[in-house]
Amino acid sequence: MMAQGVRPDLLAALEDRGHRLTSPRRRVIDHLSEKLEGFSAEQVHEELPDVGRATIYRTIKLLVEAGVVCKLALPNGSPKYSLARFEHHHHTFCIRCGNVGEFRAATIERIIRALGTDIPGEILGHRIEFYICCEQCLEREEA
Amino acid sequence: MMAQGVRPDLLAALEDRGHRLTSPRRRVIDHLSEKLEGFSAEQVHEELPDVGRATIYRTIKLLVEAGVVCKLALPNGSPKYSLARFEHHHHTFCIRCGNVGEFRAATIERIIRALGTDIPGEILGHRIEFYICCEQCLEREEA
DNA sequence: CTCATTGCAAATGGTTTGCATTGGG
DNA sequence: CCCAATGCAAACCATTTGCAATGAG
Secondary structure (H helix, E strand, O other): OOOOOOOOOOOOHHHHOOOOOOOHHHHHHHHOOOOOOEEEEHHHHHHHHOOOOOHHHHHHHHHHHOOOOOEEOOOOOOOOOOOOOOOOOEEEEEEEOOEEEEEEOHHHHHHHHHHHHHHHEEEEEEEEEEEEEEHHHHHHHHH | OOOOOOOOHHHHHHHHHOOOOOHHHHHHHHHOHHHOOOOHHHHHHHHHOOOOHHHHHHHHHHHHOOOOOOOOOOOOOOOOOEEOOOOOOEEEEEOOOOOOEEOHHHHHHHHHHHHHHHHOEEEEEEEEEEEEEEEHHHHHHHH
């Protein structure tokens, strides 16, 4: 796993909204910047034991509000988060290892717009999730 | 709201799986049978005060496992449930009143199958949710 | 200097569980 | 009769909040 430095959009998310760049927040952002996969709030707390639990939850919430981190509600278990890579996208969730991925598909958006007639009321947003067995887990299975 | 009697599929869901048709369970099923819209477990508990909270949660869980009730995880707030009306379907969630609806769209399924190539790994399932302002709320707004 | 932010610990809230009692088959 | 199911209360667990202390700008 290669370090790529702090993600500038995470820092900007706080600065642009007038939040202070305190050292606990910087620690959280530095840590999340390395994340290539989905994570839970509690997991981040375990990985950064000397940042207060409340601060971790509060910082993640700020990042979600700013749109640079996505919150994924799962049918069971606590919510998973992931760094937003694309402007608008959907998620994949590996039911084996729990990793959250991201994908964008213009096709889907077009269909969904056409689908408006099937839906009673005004469509304000949508969410699409794919439950998958990811490539790594498939490989692991073959081995 | 017109009573339509107990939904036979809810009763069958318990019988077929070897669960007893006790009177608390029958109370829950009778009550849910009248539900035209989404509900939360806690809401059912309020509406049936003399059925133990634990029994309500346990019964709903049985019905979800049997596939006759759907569990809808929302990005915030507790899960909502709804009676399953179609074999395979997706949900609409009104962000004003919180009502959960159901719709089926064969088109979507076809597209999704074609989309497999965009997704790394094996697709095992999917979920689509629409966040809407439902017709009732739109009307209410106009008034 | 001042006020946003922190960190702890306590509170919260929905859900689950342990266990003695009950009642369906 | 017997074991599954109940109901209460306590336990759980992730998340939130109150509040005094702290530190960024």
